[in-house]
Amino acid sequence: MTSDDVAYERRSSASVITPVVARKLAKVPFVELADGRLQGVVSSGSDIERVYVSSITAGDHGLSCNTNNNRPCGGLSGGAHACNHLRALADAAVAQYGPARVARYLKAELADGSDNLWSGLHTTTAPNRAAEVFSSFLRHLAYLEVTPSTDPLPELQWFPAAAVAR
Amino acid sequence: MLTDALTTAPTGLTEALTLVDGLDDALVQGLARIDEERAAALASFAAAFAGSPLGGRVADATGKIIAGTVTDEHLATLAGARTALLGAAHDALQTGLDTALGRSRAPWEATAVTDSGQLLSGSRSWLRELAIAGWRGVDHDLAGGAAQAVQSLLAAPGSRRLAVLLDGFAAELRAAAPVATLPRIPVRRWADLWSRALLLSQDGFASSEAVPVDGRLVILGADLHEHPTVFRVQAHALLEASDGTVRLVRTSVAAAKVDTISGPSAWRMLTAFPLLRGVLAEHRTVEVSGMALTPAGDLIWDESRAAAGEPADPFAAARVRLGSALGAATPPLDRHPAVLAEPVLLEGYAHAEGAFDLGGGVTVALDLDRLPAAGPLTPALVAASTACLGLLRWDGRWLLQPLAVQALVRKKPVVAHGGDWALGPTEPKAAKAEAAAGTAVDVLRERAGRLLRK
Numbered sequence: 001m002t003s004d005d006v007a008y009e010r011r012s013s014a015s016v017i018t019p020v021v022a023r024k025l026a027k028v029p030f031v032e033l034a035d036g037r038l039q040g041v042v043s044s045g046s047d048i049e050r051v052y053v054s055s056i057t058a059g060d061h062g063l064s065c066n067t068n069n070n071r072p073c074g075g076l077s078g079g080a081h082a083c084n085h086l087r088a089l090a091d092a093a094v095a096q097y098g099p100a101r102v103a104r105y106l107k108a109e110l111a112d113g114s115d116n117l118w119s120g121l122h123t124t125t126a127p128n129r130a131a132e133v134f135s136s137f138l139r140h141l142a143y144l145e146v147t148p149s150t151d152p153l154p155e156l157q158w159f160p161a162a163a164v165a166r
Numbered sequence: 167m168l169t170d171a172l173t174t175a176p177t178g179l180t181e182a183l184t185l186v187d188g189l190d191d192a193l194v195q196g197l198a199r200i201d202e203e204r205a206a207a208l209a210s211f212a213a214a215f216a217g218s219p220l221g222g223r224v225a226d227a228t229g230k231i232i233a234g235t236v237t238d239e240h241l242a243t244l245a246g247a248r249t250a251l252l253g254a255a256h257d258a259l260q261t262g263l264d265t266a267l268g269r270s271r272a273p274w275e276a277t278a279v280t281d282s283g284q285l286l287s288g289s290r291s292w293l294r295e296l297a298i299a300g301w302r303g304v305d306h307d308l309a310g311g312a313a314q315a316v317q318s319l320l321a322a323p324g325s326r327r328l329a330v331l332l333d334g335f336a337a338e339l340r341a342a343a344p345v346a347t348l349p350r351i352p353v354r355r356w357a358d359l360w361s362r363a364l365l366l367s368q369d370g371f372a373s374s375e376a377v378p379v380d381g382r383l384v385i386l387g388a389d390l391h392e393h394p395t396v397f398r399v400q401a402h403a404l405l406e407a408s409d410g411t412v413r414l415v416r417t418s419v420a421a422a423k424v425d426t427i428s429g430p431s432a433w434r435m436l437t438a439f440p441l442l443r444g445v446l447a448e449h450r451t452v453e454v455s456g457m458a459l460t461p462a463g464d465l466i467w468d469e470s471r472a473a474a475g476e477p478a479d480p481f482a483a484a485r486v487r488l489g490s491a492l493g494a495a496t497p498p499l500d501r502h503p504a505v506l507a508e509p510v511l512l513e514g515y516a517h518a519e520g521a522f523d524l525g526g527g528v529t530v531a532l533d534l535d536r537l538p539a540a541g542p543l544t545p546a547l548v549a550a551s552t553a554c555l556g557l558l559r560w561d562g563r564w565l566l567q568p569l570a571v572q573a574l575v576r577k578k579p580v581v582a583h584g585g586d587w588a589l590g591p592t593e594p595k596a597a598k599a600e601a602a603a604g605t606a607v608d609v610l611r612e613r614a615g616r617l618l619r620k
Binding site: 005007008009010011012013014015016017019020022023024025026029033034035036043048049051058068096101104137138139140141142143144145146148149150151152153154155156157158159160161162163164 | 183187306307310313317320326327330331334337338340341342347350351352353354355358359362390391392393394395396397398400416417418419420421422423424425426428429431432435436438439460462464466467468500502503504505507534535536537538539540544561562599602603605606607609610611613614616617618
């Protein structure tokens with residue numbers, strides 16, 4: 001362990017989360033690494049009321065893609081070959097978190113310096129997780145409706161605002 | 167002289183932190199697996215409290231935990247004892263700094279008001295599971311285990327403080343899970359967040375009564391805070407009362423957000439506070455009437471009790487008034503070196519690598535990780551500065567977080583303040599980037615409008 005690592009361990013302000021990189025949200029409004037999956041929501045190209053709920057499990061790389069009304073995605077159709085929604089989801093995750101963090105989470109072996117996530121995935125089919133992922137998306141959106149607070153919130157001294165990436 | 171505080175460490179500080187480290191290290195492997203080395207560290211931790219009012223309870227709690235019994239009461243005792251040690255460290259550091267700056271500070275005398283929470287058991291049980299498993303034992307399931315507790319706390323008025331803390335802490339654990347394969351662990355940080363959350367999860371956590379005040383508020387600088395689901399601006403200011411007293415106060419507004427809203431566009435989440443954003447961007451004073459001030463020096467911002475005043479230069483105000491302003495006391499359970507954030511004005515320094523050279527061989531390191539993307543301050547501006555308004559913080563050593571600088575750039579004077587972009591970036595390139603990124607807020611609001619409540 002280096003002296004830098006020791007200092008990191010004993011710092012109250014040690015940084016843990018790399019700030020996400022801003023990306024366009026129109027096509028993929030929601031991506032998260034949670035519950036052992038890369039999961040998110042992809043807007044339908046044809047119907048503004050419809051979204052696709054897509055996920056890839058960590059470890060097994062099981063694919064799932066359904067509409068918010070729980071209809072199976074025609075592109076994936078229960079197979080192990082990624083549809084366009086899953087590809088858009090993976091692209092958005094790589095843009096938002098960087099390839100290394102996504103690969104670590106999914107346990108995907110990427111060649112050094114490669115940012116092609118699919119080359120490190122051995123995809124299989126996975127059970128439908130649309131309901132869980134969609135409710136996670138709704139929880140995410142619900143943050144925008146939480147009333148602002150003027151409480152002093154002393155613990156935010158531990159959470160400085162994200163610095164410029166440099 | 168400030169240099170006195172920067173060069174002299176308080177007596178006993180290292181020893182206190184070593185005891186804290188012993189407890190923190192036990193939380194890495196978890197309290198269910200205490201080996202001999204960790205047991206010895208916990209025993210010395212307990213021994214340090216011998217003869218104090220906490221002595222008996224700490225000895226009992228550590229003894230039971232080493233023997234393999236971990237109850238909520240034992241954990242609360244450990245968290246309380248850790249808070250007491252760090253509180254003592256806080257006091258010693260603050261006293262040293264106050265003496266060096268010649269700053270007087272009001273004593274803590276507040277009436278405690280407590281309300282019992284009904285929503286705290288979910289939070290306590292998650293924190294207990296964490297302590298038992300240890301950071302190394304945190305997998306995806308355990309990291310996600312606070313979601314229910316956070317949702318109910320966010321929905322309840324009055325429990326925002328714990329909700330925001332738990333949500334930020336849980337987000338870090340989720341990002342780090344499975345922690346067993348993480349190359350290095352933020353040992354002190356997670357123990358800090360864990361023990362603060364555990365104390366806030368106890369029934370009857372004391373808060374104190376605020377009193378209405380009138381006066382003129384001169385903002386010295388804006389400090390920005392953020393985690394994936396919160397963005398907060400906290401202004402440090404001088405409150406000039408009609409009787410001529412000048413107090414150092416803080417006032418803040420926080421908005422819930424999501425991780426994809428960050429950088430300058432995060433200000434868009436604070437549209438409920440146009441007056442505060444305006445006075446920050448335009449460097450105006452604020453006339454406050456009947457705004458509530460807590461004994462901790464926190465002014466509870468209320469736009470209906472504020473009016474924008476004249477433009478005022480924070481540097482000029484600091485030169486005249488900061489030296490004699492009265493500081494506020496920190497509430498007993500909030501005391502921790504990490505909450506130290508003491509406004510100072512530095513001038514006449516030379517530049518050293520990542521530091522200001524104050525002369526006489528004394529330097530103060532710059533906290534450049536606290537230059538937010540949501541404001542105009544950059545390391546280059548700080549390196550070109552001739553005067554700096556900042557916050558002195560302590561994290562293993564004293565650090566200066568710049569809040570505003572006067573600088574010479576290509577021989578022209580430039581001034582930049584952390585809150586300058588409160589109404590949007592003032593620099594064309596940043597404004598263009600913000601306009602593109604800011605659509606994220608609109609996209610998500612549109613999606614929320616269409617999909618929520620269906």
